[in-house]
Amino acid sequence: MEDSGREVVVMALVRPENPQQARLVRLLRDDGPRSRVELGDVLGLSRTTLTAELDRLVARGLVETAGPAASAAGAARRCCASPAGSASPAWSSRRTGSPWR
Numbered sequence: 001m002e003d004s005g006r007e008v009v010v011m012a013l014v015r016p017e018n019p020q021q022a023r024l025v026r027l028l029r030d031d032g033p034r035s036r037v038e039l040g041d042v043l044g045l046s047r048t049t050l051t052a053e054l055d056r057l058v059a060r061g062l063v064e065t066a067g068p069a070a071s072a073a074g075a076a077r078r079c080c081a082s083p084a085g086s087a088s089p090a091w092s093s094r095r096t097g098s099p100w101r
Contacts, residue, residue, distance in 0.1 A: 016057070020053050021053050021057055024053060024057060024063070025063065027039065027042060028079060028080055034079060035078050036079065039054075062081065063081060064079070064080055064081075065078075066078040066079065066080050
């Protein structure tokens, strides 16, 4: 077999690890950037759980931390879906049959 000189790239599909992560990514993908407080309020997650799940999603490259939000203190940072999180079909329960609705 001849070497064609082309590079082969293997890409892995990165998915959320659990239903809370799937809900977070879907909300950020569909509704745009939100602060952690807004995310916790909408999803009903405790501050501890939300922080842990967002940290895992950032480490996996599915969520990014954006600049500060407009708030009274001016210090709240917003989270948003990363390009990997926005492009992946993994959160569409209609496509995957996933329980993460």
